[in-house]
Amino acid sequence: MNRPLQTTGTHANDAANDQHPGTAALRQHPRAEFRIELITHIGRRFLMDSREQRCFWERHIASWSDSAYHKTKRLPLIERAAQPFRKHLPLRQRLAVDIVSNSDAASVLELGCGTGDFAVELVRRSQTLGNYLGIDIADSAVKRAREHVLAAAGSRVKAEVRAAAVEDLDPTSLPFFDFIVVLGLLPYLTDEGLERLSAIGRGKKYVVDYHPREASFFNAVHAAYRTAKGYPFYRMFSDAEAKELMSRLGFGPYNLISRGPLRMMQSV
Numbered sequence: 307m308n309r310p311l312q313t314t315g316t317h318a319n320d321a322a323n324d325q326h327p328g329t330a331a332l333r334q335h336p337r338a339e340f341r342i343e344l345i346t347h348i349g350r351r352f353l354m355d356s357r358e359q360r361c362f363w364e365r366h367i368a369s370w371s372d373s374a375y376h377k378t379k380r381l382p383l384i385e386r387a388a389q390p391f392r393k394h395l396p397l398r399q400r401l402a403v404d405i406v407s408n409s410d411a412a413s414v415l416e417l418g419c420g421t422g423d424f425a426v427e428l429v430r431r432s433q434t435l436g437n438y439l440g441i442d443i444a445d446s447a448v449k450r451a452r453e454h455v456l457a458a459a460g461s462r463v464k465a466e467v468r469a470a471a472v473e474d475l476d477p478t479s480l481p482f483f484d485f486i487v488v489l490g491l492l493p494y495l496t497d498e499g500l501e502r503l504s505a506i507g508r509g510k511k512y513v514v515d516y517h518p519r520e521a522s523f524f525n526a527v528h529a530a531y532r533t534a535k536g537y538p539f540y541r542m543f544s545d546a547e548a549k550e551l552m553s554r555l556g557f558g559p560y561n562l563i564s565r566g567p568l569r570m571m572q573s574v
């Protein structure tokens with residue numbers, strides 16, 4: 307089950323609003339009170355909640371994945387228009403497959419595995435992989451991933467794909483793994499999701515990417531695309547913020563691979 311989530315910051319702000327003497331005085335004026343209600347309502351729209359991501363990705367993942375990785379002809383117009391801006395995604399996948407297969411990992415956990423495109427390549431390429439577990443919040447992604455990954459894995463690799471939000475995972479109930487893969491997921495994790503990621507992955511070998519927060523043509527186009535598609539919330543990080551985040555979450559030092567809009571952190 308996916309719990310309703312609120313950011314700690316919002317709780318703190320609510321409490322501050324209720325206790326601040328100036329706010330209490332303002333509340334006595336009906337027009338001011340209406341304004342506060344309106345602001346609170348707008349603020350709520352920006353609260354991070356993994357249920358919104360689930361609803362969104364349930365509808366979106368098939369066309370996103372086809373547009374990113376497959377030469378599918380029948381795509382919605384907006385996904386076809388987005389294709390030229392997604393060339394870094396097959397590259398991200400190739401680099402991540404290289405990194406994990408060269409690491410001699412035997413057990414891999416992938417969070418936000420989508421339709422399983424990375425895993426299919428990994429089980430084909432890796433000489434050492436024995437176990438793979440992929441987890442994604444969207445049932446529609448999991449259904450497709452399960453079909454493709456299990457077919458590629460055959461009897462050589464023990465592969466499993468589960469539906470769950472990172473926010474709902476119990477780190478103690480996950481099987482042992484020696485490498486964690488997190489591609490295209492950081493923008494969609496709530497604060498609770500990041501904490502759970504830390505509990506699951508700290509101290510492990512990893513490959514994790516983030517979307518750089520910077521002024522660029524790519525980011526302007528991406529913002530327009532997200533608005534048109536109705537993305538629930540989307541987190542970007544500057545290089546310094548990503549470094550601080552990874553250290554706060556307990557992930558060890560990394561090499562940063564930086565190519566266009568791609569920022570991939572490979573544990574060292």
Ligand SMILES: C[S@@+](CC[C@H](N)C(=O)[O-])C[C@H]1O[C@@H](n2cnc3c(N)ncnc32)[C@H](O)[C@@H]1O
Nearest residue numbers: 359363418419420442443444471472489490494
């Ligand atoms: C941009 S896609 C990336 C998919 C895949 N990793 C790839 O690189 O092709 C983001 C994926 O993260 C999943 N996702 C979003 N929020 C999630 C959460 N809180 N827990 C688990 N999966 C989540 C979505 O369902 C979607 O499949």
